Amino acid sequence: MALQLSREWRQRVQRYQLVGGRCSSCGRLTFPRRPVCPDCGSEKTEDFRFSGRGEVYSYATMYKAPVGFEQDIPYVVALVKLAEGPLITAELTDVEESDVSIGMPVEAVTRRWREHGPDGPIVYGYKFRPLLRPVSPG
């Protein structure tokens, strides 16, 4: 895939702030926002910012990657069930595959998605890491 600068730029809000959509008619949440609600067909949808909290719904480890992602092999990708309901597709980060399980609590962070050669820009977006918990005293 060639780098398409305007395409990456256009998605900055949803990618960095996890902004999806909410149907004003039936309340259905989607990521990303859609012009037509997939449930009730309403054209009235509005921005909805997700908390970034969720849990691993399913995951897979990549040993063979598309162009632009080879340097990350092996890496773990997942469907994350957001706390608000919808599923989102993302890479997991800051975790070893052996520590991943279905149901594991995760949170969104902004990380590097891919590079376009040594001189090209770097594309950033959401990934999910294990939810950080405070160390319990004693």
Added chain:
Amino acid sequence: MSMLKGNDVYIIGLGAVPVGEHWNRSLRDLAVQAVRAALADSGGAKPGALFVGNMLAPYLSDQEHLGALVADWSGLRGIEAVNTEAACASGGMALRQGYLAVRSGAHRAVVVLGVEKMTDSVNGCTTAGLAMAADAEYEAAVGLSFVALNALLMRRYMYEFGARKEDFAAFAINAHRNAVGNPLAMFRKPIDERTYMGAAVVADPINLMDSSPVADGAAALVLADAETAEHLCSRPVRIAASAVATDSLALQDRRRLLELDAARLSAERAFEMAGKGREEMDFLELHDAFTIMSVLSLEACGYAAKGEGFRLGSEVGRSGRLPICTMGGLKARGHPVGATGVYQALEAALQLRGDAGACQVVGARVGMTQNIGGSGATVVTHILEAV
């Protein structure tokens, strides 16, 4: 007295090249051979149109505009021609378009071609090309391959229903066993459970033996109306049903992740159109791009309850209760992506003509083909019947 009916559509010609790595042959070479073979087999049909199914020529071969290109190089310059694209269901969709063209009365006879040339590119490009079947902005951009999407399905399926990895082995073993007698198949050798369990991992939990191989291939059919079929062909195969349904491209947007709604819808429409129940199918050519897709398809089409499809492994053999992938399926015949749907129909037609040789399902009279684009976003179902 004609035994062929009214506005029904018939398959009257079959042609294909063996699926494999054709290093010395180009996209157009493969296409022309299949088209000419199908025309020869049809007994001299004069097609009014050509419908091509192809997914990756623009990406892997820098070639769009396959309709006119193939028509010209096949000696059919002047006829109507167009390429149809629906990812891995491109071939099935080309058949659908050809069916509609004859059924509508627009053409008396047409050629349907599925063609894919995959060995002109290296691994990373092929992987990225196949990922175009998924949602570019919400799946591929994130770093998922097409295999990864199926791995997400398989992992969740195993978690929800308690299926073990070895439960999927029977589907790969069946495909390889069935391909042994198919001269068009890429892998004509049997495998056992040990081979399956020991295969290299592609996207855990999916290994190489869960996955169909990408390859070069071309397959063609000649379709005709009743009068033309009656005149030219001694053993036409009737297209008893043709149905298409769609679902979200992205897995994250599915109504329920483990239910292939489009497979269910297109199968239900096809059964209704054919006036036949699912239990009347003598065999199924399923879209076993990955073992998990066989399982989910069987459930979606009503052959198993939700979460039970993986238990059918012992019944899907050629002489079993529910024969699937009778000539090797995608797994062992090979998966030349946009050509696959046409290979499925060609194989079903061979079964129904009694020409399947060592692969013959004894007494087969009616069979179903199901071609899936993406991980279930476009599903094309046909029911074919011996006349």
